[in-house]
Amino acid sequence: MMKTYQKAAALLLALALIFALPVPASAAETTEARVPVTLTVVNTVSPIxxxxxxxxxxxxxxxxxxxxxxxxxxxxGKTAAIKVTKVDVQAGTFEIGNFDDFTASKNSIALSINGCSTKGAGSLTLVDGAFPAIAAEKNLAIRYKAKVSASEAVTNINAATVIFTIAAVNEKEAA
Known part of the structure; x- marks a missing residue:
């Protein structure tokens, strides 16, 4: 009788294992779904x-x-306008002086660039109209003046450095 229970238990266990294993299903029909790929391109950078x-x-x-x-x-550039947004003047071998109130001190230079004058080293205050937008394939003249005080003769020294910051002009600004 014990063997009968063992055989029945073994049979039940075998059936449980068979039903527990996944059985692949076969489909009589197939279908396909077409999914569109939508693309959006946003150009946030204008080349300069x-x-x-x-x-x-x-x-x-x-x-x-x-x-x-x-x-x-x-x-x-062939299409977009650009604009000078900042002009910075840094000292080289000479101090940067005040162009509007230049006092001759040893080895100093003061600049006025398109009507924007140095007050010392640093960013110039850009006056209206000094640096208008530059259309594609056009140029903007840089008119500059200098006042210099030198204690000795020098040749080809880097008295100062001028840094122009240039940005692309969006269509609203260019109009």
Missing amino acids: SCTVPACLPVSLVDGYVVCANNAAITNT
Whole structure:
């Protein structure tokens, strides 16, 4: 009798295992679903292509300051306008002085760029109209003046550094 129970238990266990295993189902029909891929492209960056002057030369000849008259920023882009958004003047071997109230101190230079004057080293206050938008394939003249005080003769020194920050102009600003 014990063997009968064992055989019955074994049979039940075998059946339980058979029903517990997954059995692949076969489908009589197939269907397909087409899912569209929607694409959105957002261009948040406008490329900038321009040239700036390689240098802004200043010469002090017999007490007269001479500056270049052909400096320009050129927008070499084909479609978008650009604009100078900041002009920063940093000291080189000379101190940066106040252009409007220049006092001759040892080795100092003061600049006025498109009518925006240095007050010392740092960012210039940009006056209205000094740096208008530059249309594609056009340029903006850089008119600059300098006041210089030098204690000795020097040649080709980096008296100061001018940093132009340039940004793309959106269509609303260009209009």
